[in-house]
Amino acid sequence: MKRYIAFLISFILLYMFFEVISGSVLTALYTPDLYLVSNSLNGEVLFARPSSFFFLGILFIATLAYFFSQKLFREPSK
Template sequence: MKRYIVFILSFVLLYIVFQILSGWIVTALYTPDLSSINRHGSQEVVFGQTSIIPFFSTLFVATLAYLLSQKLFVSIKK
């Protein structure tokens, strides 16, 4: 159980770091299309909704990968 907790915690940490770095890179490389700006348009910024479902599905897949790798290594050792 200790290995699983260490695996999941390191996976979560790497997942968060990857999300932050990929967001930073995408933001840094973004160039807006200035030709489509409407001069009389609204200056309001609207962000999309966020969901925690992708994180939990990724965590579930990581758990399955861990269990499969443990089962595979046990069968290889025998």
């Protein structure tokens, strides 16, 4: 069980690191279309709601991968 918890914690930290780095890169490389910006000067801003569904799905898949890897690569008992 300790190995599973260590796996989950490292997975969560790596996932969050990847999200921050990819978000930073995407933000740095974003170039807005000035034509679209000039047409919508009403000041209305829409934000998408963050969803934890994708994170929970990835966490579930990682859990399955961990258990399958433990079952497949288990050393034969002596």
